Amino acid sequence: MTVIEQALRKPSEVRLIPFLVAGDPDPDTTLDLLRLLDEEGVAVVELGVPYSDPLADGPVIQEAATRALTHGMNLSRVLALAKTARESGVRVPLVLFSYVNPLIQMGFERFAKAAREAGIDGVIVPDLPVEENEALRTACADHGLDVIPLVAPTSRERVRMIAEQGQGFVYCVSSLGTTGVRDGFSRDVDAFLEEVRRVSPVPTVIGFGISRPEHVRRFSRHADAVVVGSALVRLIGERRDALQHPAKREQALAEIRAFVRELKTE
Amino acid sequence: MKTELPLATQVDQNGRYGRFGGRFVPETLMYALNELETAFREAIADPAFHEELRTLLEEYSGRPTPLTYAQRLTEYVGGARLFLKREDLNHTGAHKINNTLGQALLAKRMGKKKLIAETGAGQHGVASATVAALLGMECKVFMGEEDVRRQQLNVFRMELLGAEVVPVRSGTRTLKDATSEAIRHWVTHVEDTFYMIGSVVGPHPYPEMVRTFQRVIGDEARSQFLYREHRLPDHVVACVGGGSNAIGMFAAFLADREVQLHGVEAAGHGLSTGQHAATLSQGKPGVLHGSFSYLLQDEHGQVIPAHSISAGLDYPGVGPEHAHLKETGRVRYTSVTDEEALDAVRLLCRTEGILPALESAHAVAEAVRLARTLPREQTVLICLSGRGDKDVETIRAEEAKRR
Numbered sequence: 001m002t003v004i005e006q007a008l009r010k011p012s013e014v015r016l017i018p019f020l021v022a023g024d025p026d027p028d029t030t031l032d033l034l035r036l037l038d039e040e041g042v043a044v045v046e047l048g049v050p051y052s053d054p055l056a057d058g059p060v061i062q063e064a065a066t067r068a069l070t071h072g073m074n075l076s077r078v079l080a081l082a083k084t085a086r087e088s089g090v091r092v093p094l095v096l097f098s099y100v101n102p103l104i105q106m107g108f109e110r111f112a113k114a115a116r117e118a119g120i121d122g123v124i125v126p127d128l129p130v131e132e133n134e135a136l137r138t139a140c141a142d143h144g145l146d147v148i149p150l151v152a153p154t155s156r157e158r159v160r161m162i163a164e165q166g167q168g169f170v171y172c173v174s175s176l177g178t179t180g181v182r183d184g185f186s187r188d189v190d191a192f193l194e195e196v197r198r199v200s201p202v203p204t205v206i207g208f209g210i211s212r213p214e215h216v217r218r219f220s221r222h223a224d225a226v227v228v229g230s231a232l233v234r235l236i237g238e239r240r241d242a243l244q245h246p247a248k249r250e251q252a253l254a255e256i257r258a259f260v261r262e263l264k265t266e
Numbered sequence: 267m268k269t270e271l272p273l274a275t276q277v278d279q280n281g282r283y284g285r286f287g288g289r290f291v292p293e294t295l296m297y298a299l300n301e302l303e304t305a306f307r308e309a310i311a312d313p314a315f316h317e318e319l320r321t322l323l324e325e326y327s328g329r330p331t332p333l334t335y336a337q338r339l340t341e342y343v344g345g346a347r348l349f350l351k352r353e354d355l356n357h358t359g360a361h362k363i364n365n366t367l368g369q370a371l372l373a374k375r376m377g378k379k380k381l382i383a384e385t386g387a388g389q390h391g392v393a394s395a396t397v398a399a400l401l402g403m404e405c406k407v408f409m410g411e412e413d414v415r416r417q418q419l420n421v422f423r424m425e426l427l428g429a430e431v432v433p434v435r436s437g438t439r440t441l442k443d444a445t446s447e448a449i450r451h452w453v454t455h456v457e458d459t460f461y462m463i464g465s466v467v468g469p470h471p472y473p474e475m476v477r478t479f480q481r482v483i484g485d486e487a488r489s490q491f492l493y494r495e496h497r498l499p500d501h502v503v504a505c506v507g508g509g510s511n512a513i514g515m516f517a518a519f520l521a522d523r524e525v526q527l528h529g530v531e532a533a534g535h536g537l538s539t540g541q542h543a544a545t546l547s548q549g550k551p552g553v554l555h556g557s558f559s560y561l562l563q564d565e566h567g568q569v570i571p572a573h574s575i576s577a578g579l580d581y582p583g584v585g586p587e588h589a590h591l592k593e594t595g596r597v598r599y600t601s602v603t604d605e606e607a608l609d610a611v612r613l614l615c616r617t618e619g620i621l622p623a624l625e626s627a628h629a630v631a632e633a634v635r636l637a638r639t640l641p642r643e644q645t646v647l648i649c650l651s652g653r654g655d656k657d658v659e660t661i662r663a664e665e666a667k668r669r
Contacts, residue, residue: 052568053442053554055449056292062436074566100290101553105567127290127553131280152294154456162293176294177454 002146004093004122004168007043008203008224014216015043016264017205019097019229021064022047023073025240027081032253033236034085038092040260043225046124049078049098056099056126058180060230064237075102075111079118086119095122095148095168100136108139115145122146122168130158130165137165152176153192163200170200172223174208180230182209193222216263228263235259277587281470281557284593286586289469290553291449298456303471305376310478315371322367323482326400327357329364331483333490336648338617339634346640348633349499350620350650351487353511360623360652361483361511362393366462368479370397373460380459381405384448386413386441386507387578387625388420389652390464395429405429408448410440413577420656438571441507441581445555465508466585469556473513473585480514483649488518491647501636503528504649505628506599507543507579509588511651516597526598529588530632532574533601543572544601545584546592559586575604575660576624578652602631608664610634611654623652624660 001009008015018037022030030047037045050068054061075098082094096115103111103125115123123145128136130149137147146168151159153175163170174189175182189206197204206219207227216226235256236243242252281287289299309315323329332355336348353361366383373381381398383405385391391407398405407424411433414421424431432451437443445467452461466473466480491499502519504512506529519525534542542548545560552561554569562570562582572582591597602610607624610631614620622630626649633648640646654661 052437053446055446055555056453058450059436069568074568076566099553101561101563101569102567104552104558105550105563105565126292127556129289129291129293129296131296132288132290150293152292152296154294154297156297158293158296173292173294176456178450 002121002168004044004095004146005202007093008169008205014220014264015225016216016260017044017046017225017227018042018232018260019046019048019227021050021061021068021233022078022081023050023068023071024064024233024236025067025243026071027073027077029243030081031085031088033256034090035088036253036257037260038090040257040264042092042260042264044093044095046095046097046227046229047078047082049075049096049102051099051102054099056178058178058230060234060237061179064233075106079114079120082120083118093121094119095124096120097124097126100125100128103136108136112139112143112145116143120145122148124148124150124171126150130162151196153189159196160199163196166200166202169203169205169224170196172196172204172206174206174210177208179208181211185209190222197222213262213265232259277470277474281474283587283590286557286559286589287470287473288558289556290558291469291556292453294453295456299469299471305372306471306475309372309375315375319368319371323364327363327367328355329482330486330490331355333487333494336618339614342613342617343634343637345637346500346642346644346646348637349491349645349647351483351515351647353483353649353651354620354622354626354653358389358393358396359655360389360393361480361514362390362464363396364482364514365464365476365479365510366390366393366397369460369462369475370401370403373403374401376460378458378460379403380455381462382408382448382451382459383462383464384408384441384444385464386444386580387576387623388413388417388424388656389578391429391431392420392423392427394462395424395427398429399427406432406451408432408434408444408451410434410438410444412439413441413444416577416660417656419659441577442569442571449555465510466513466587467508467555467557467583473557473587476510477513477517477587480510481517483511483514484516484518487515487647495645498522498525499647500644501526501528501646503530503629503633503636503646505530505579505625505651506546506584506588507532507581507625508583509585511649513585513587515649516591520596527596528632528636529597529599530628531599531601532576532579532628533603534573534575536603537601541573542601543574543579543581545582546588546599547601551589554583557586559589560584575607575664576628578623578625579628600632602628606631608661611661620650621654622650623654624657626651
């Protein structure tokens with residue numbers, strides 16, 4: 001059982017997986033946020049690699065990625081940032097969320113080795129469906145990195161095939177569309193989650209559009225953990241001036257901590 | 267369809283041309299792509315579908331388009347004889363209509379009533395809006411804000427045809443971002459929406475499907491040329507943004523090893539300036555908009571914005587089959603600057619009375635350059651992919667700058 005799986009099998013009512021865009025608003029803040037999330041006892045952290053053309057993301061994450069890119073963030077620097085976090089004692093399992101092109105340019109083998117050395121535990125590639133991921137899986141297997149597949153409500157007869165490939169966990173997309181806050185969710189999603197759970201050999205996680213404590217509680221009944229991305233990234237984006245202001249930084253971090261605690265409240 | 271192509275250019279079951287192509291999209295779209303592939307294969311095996319498409323191409327679009335011998339241009343150049351395949355004479359003014367008629371008929375077969383499309387210059391957008399009106403379907407066209415500004419006339423045409431034009435404000439506000447936004451919309455509305463991609467780009471089966479619908483250009487041109495000249499052309503030249511008119515033209519000649527094929531990319535302000543759209547000359551293999559092909563990108567895999575005076579060529583990617591044809595050496599890829607394309611517009615206007623689209627002017631410029639080096643017995647066939655009415659404002663602004 002990998003460390004990601006272990007983290008998702010620990011007894012707990014609510015297991016939270018926050019998503020951060022690495023380098024937004026700046027690398028030092030991302031480090032502080034990683035420490036903060038580790039202290040708050042989240043199950044896993046998803047670290048987003050900023051990309052110029054994030055097809056699967058909505059405007060909030062796209063804008064955060066653009067900010068991070070403006071500050072010169074790239075895949076190598078994200079890995080360096082993860083390594084620094086590990087050296088400063090961050091223990092929570094880390095999953096990289098990256099579009100495939102930066103991985104291709106680094107080379108899958110080089111990436112897998114560097115990611116492992118940086119203390120990354122798994123990788124999610126939103127534009128790499130299972131039919132295309134064999135080369136990445138092979139490279140990652142050599143270095144003990146989980147390749148986490150995504151499954152969508154439109155996957156239909158593909159659900160079993162995808163789930164069977166699950167490593168670490170299977171990422172269930174809550175509804176059609178890109179990442180971003182949604183007002184509500186279809187009732188069908190519960191049945192979809194139960195179906196994935198039935199066929200998956202690893203824990204199941206739900207994400208896309210989950211922003212409020214009541215969503216987290218609701219979905220915790222049908223999945224082993226819940227990802228909160230855009231809502232957190234938006235909060236960080238709104239506090240970015242304060243986060244970069246020495247006198248206001250502590251207060252801004254405290255507000256983010258409060259938001260995470262609220263999400264985790266059982 | 268006509269002759270079978272040599273195996274090297276056939277797509278494999280994973281949608282690969284050699285190592286290029288494939289499906290690099292969010293899982294949400296995978297079912298829809300499988301469904302589309304099945305529907306496409308059934309349609310092209312169905313004589314009724316061919317008949318319906320052929321009828322529309324003839325009775326609505328005006329096919330076959332003529333093959334024009336460019337006598338005055340040939341005399342001016344003083345080298346090989348130049349011929350034009352007149353895709354500019356299609357209804358809506360460009361080759362784009364061939365593909366949109368095909369895809370919209372397919373959408374109808376699949377029971378989808380909502381069409382979406384991306385557009386750069388607006389030619390694919392206008393063609394999409396046109397077929398949507400013809401077949402009584404809803405149509406939304408995603409267009410970068412910068413292109414909305416550059417191509418106001420086409421925006422108005424689309425709206426007049428009843429389509430909704432959605433300005434895209436992200437990124438470079440051009441075709442790249444319009445395409446990303448169209449894919450995002452598709453991810454959200456995949457269950458009732460058909461995405462009509464305008465070039466031989468995107469995830470499998472799009473490159474193959476668009477090539478199939480554009481192949482009519484090359485098939486017609488080949489038989490027209492044989493009929494008129496009793497031989498094949500020595501050279502065939504077409505412009506390449508995403509590369510749909512070029513693939514349509516080249517497809518018919520790939521097996522004719524004696525015919526030399528030339529794809530012309532936009533060199534913008536010049537290859538050394540970094541402001542160009544010469545993906546095959548200057549890019550590296552990578553993934554953009556669902557397929558593995560050549561791509562303008564930095565060392566970290568971030569996409570670099572493209573530049574061309576022609577909104578239709580202003581794209582940092584290129585169709586995967588072109589990437590394969592480049593690597594196998596079957597097609598020679600070269601590039602032409604904004605300045606050279608503008609000169610070619612003026613030249614074709616004054617010698618032949620034909621105003622080419624800025625995209626097509628890139629092919630004209632390269633053909634002229636090539637013809638000058640060749641003897642009179644040789645022939646060069648140019649794919650004149652579209653007419654230049656839409657570009658008149660851009661051309662006028664450039665002329666004003668020169669004065």
